[in-house]
Amino acid sequence: MRARTELTGRVIFQGEPGYEEARKNWDPHTDRYPKVFVFARRTQDVANGIRWARENDIPIRARSGRHALEGNLSQVNGGIVIDVSDMNSIRLDKKNGTVVVGTGNRVGRIANALARQGFIAPFGDSPTVGIGGITLGGGIGPLQRTIGLISDNLIELEMVDANGDIIIANERQHSDLLWASRGGGGGNFGIYTRYKFSVRRAPVRATVYRIAWPWEQFEEVLMAWQRWAPSVNTRLGSELTIGPKRGGNVMMEGLFLGSRCEAVRLLRPITSIGTPTERLIRSLPYRQAVNFLLPPDPVLTQRYSNQFSSGFGREPFPRQALKPMREFLEQVEGEDAGFFFLNWGGAVSRVAPEATAFYWRDASFYVEWNSSWTVPSEAARNIEVVRKTRRKLQPYIVGSYINVPDQGIKDSGPVYYGANYSRLRQIKAKYDPRNVFRNPQSIKPAKRD
Template sequence: MSASVTAVPSGTVGFSDEQLAELGMSFRGPIYAPGDPGYDECRSVENLAIDRHPGLIIRCSGEADVIDGVALARDHGLLLAVRGGGHHVAGHGTVDGGLVLDMRDMNGVWVDPVNKTVRVQGGATWGQVDREAQVFGLAVPGGVVSTTGVGGLTLGGGIGWLHRKWGLSCDNLISAQVVLATGELVNANADEHPDLFWAIRGGGGNFGVVVDFTFHAREVGPEVALAAVFHEASAGAELMPLWRDLALRAGDDVTTRALYWSMPPAPDLPPPVQGKDVFIVAAMYAGDKQDGQGIIDEFRSLGDPLFDMSEHVPSYRAFQAGFDPLVTNLYSYWKSTYLDELTDDAIAFIHERAMSRPDPSVLIHVPIMGGATAAVPADATAFGDRSAPFMLSFDGGTYDREKYDKVRRWVRESIDAAGRIEGAGGAYLNFSGDEPGEERVIRQQFGANLERLKAVKTQYDPGNLFRINNNITPN
């Protein structure tokens, strides 16, 4: 880049009108500086609690914009954030004063139905992938909601509705194109840059900007056997042990989760659940609908529900999007841990916390793990240990900014107390708000893989240009 950039302390930047004009001529996509029309819209991310003001946003239109943006940050010592879907709860897609590479317009999805692969640009969301792939009865194992970005979820692992059958999102990655800190565009796969390929499967955005992913696609849907059943929240103490036992014997074709939440008092919701505190049993069979209907009906028959929405969700794509309202337009703060066992004591603790939620939009989320996810050795990808059969996530959220601090404190208290459960430990870094001392959590997550990750980081990003993330520092 030839533009002269005036650096100010701590990696932030200031631009004159002349410099901005020169930069604007250099990129195919638009650029936004503070005060520009569209700047506030571009700087926002999914979590409303993240209110950062970048010095410059480059709305990248292709690999060339990403390459030049990386060079701009590197050559002028700028803090650099990379925005894909903008969904990470810690706000890793934005940064105060620095440079944001916004890839949301790089959202192409190309399906090869013959070879059952899907190629995805780095700014796409899982909803966009589902839209294209489901036409062919295919899906890539993604997340729990459709608004999540493909890039962040995959680089951090990728727990969703298909992980017991086909593993994490990163387990289904065939190849990636990565822009390195040097500006070089490389292919990372089993044969080319294999250490980098290992590292980006769970190690986050520490090693470069992934502009293109190629995945295995799996035969799923469009119609699937699924359960979406709503009970009184007070019934959770009795129902969660039954759900746990059923989940453990249901087989790897079934991914299921139990959730505590509060339904909004919206008139378009079924009257039995409007404004109710609920315990939700959700499950999906990742195979032929007729083959899976029997086991799914067992989940539907637990207890005496307020409402069974299962028949009202017509497809895999609809199910994937059905939980979007749980995480949208909220001031959010999340923390998670893994559980070696979901004991009756752990269930009693979870229920007690559910009954003390400080806001209706606070979600407690307990997915079963295992299956194909646990079949992958801990050192096969950067993700780390996969042996825990359950995860516990406290997904704090509120529509009221004034309540955010209270929600955040409650999440911190909950995760600290959960750490005293026997067999609890580690964290799913895609479900983790930033906090001082995260090095400890990162070490717990990656375990023995951390030293290898540091070596890969040292090789590909020795200056730690890519550090607005769950950061792995170079040696």
């Protein structure tokens, strides 16, 4: 039966010009063949896309920055992809300390636009990640110990539900949806079109740093980092990456919202470890500091496919945890593969686990690891080595980060959302009782009595 609703926006059906370009994601292994892409230019385009999909009984996927890391999350064979990337307005209200952004904005665009006007916008480790998705999963990054997760700064949203109706959620109306949207993950409740964040003034200058060590010193550096990083001054964010044995090194970088002199002092317990091959500590105007931490990260020209997994460490890894890490790093290769650690605490941990949907508040650090490959025949081996490493690290981690999904995790709801999962299921049942917005690891609606 022909749908009653017409698709609006920039519409590209399979077989039409531009389809292959529309199908590309940051990670090549997430490719699927949807029936149609709708690049929404206004909220009504999103509503029309949802209604059209319901009338045609085809699956729906939302897409913002094209950074979904698993298959069937932002694309689906034979379905409709409603892409909000053309909805990228930014309206800063300096007087009230808020910014309203379209969910198609990429994180780097917002961070740089606000930095030019003297304000802080939180960001992660890539400028091209979409604000639409990163916010819903929590939104971690080097500023989180000072200003909280990206989602902690979310104060209002606009969302289109499964009926194609537009909902505004804030603390006064639909506050349960606002709660769920602060860490409950994308693709669960509806398609989001606009966010309002609280923002704060940026310092005139900030200190950035990058320290590198030979790969062979990763165990010594990690043991020191995980003792130091969670308790250092909360104005200091620290990311530690450990690359593969073949061609990789150990690198720590981040920023400190303070002077270079103080940063040098705070970093000394870790810069004194091993024999660093690079030691950069530099005071920059805040806008330049943002650029330093968000180097170019092309979306459509990424060569490596990846498999990720993640967790949170409540205690420092003991020595025995380093064995599976070493085994993993000896097996994987590629410029993007390895381990990534981010220090926790500060503003993140001052929020109670049940205050937002993001549950994992009391960790000492976040950890993720990934393999990478370019030849499709190597996918199975690389996926398995990541999941095998998760099994071996399980005694030392809790939970997992929904924005770094791993479809090898069974019964994933409590793993991603902890004790908040049951409440999320209730909210899912309220806003999407027929489970229209679903994917392989989406939240299942609670059963009605």
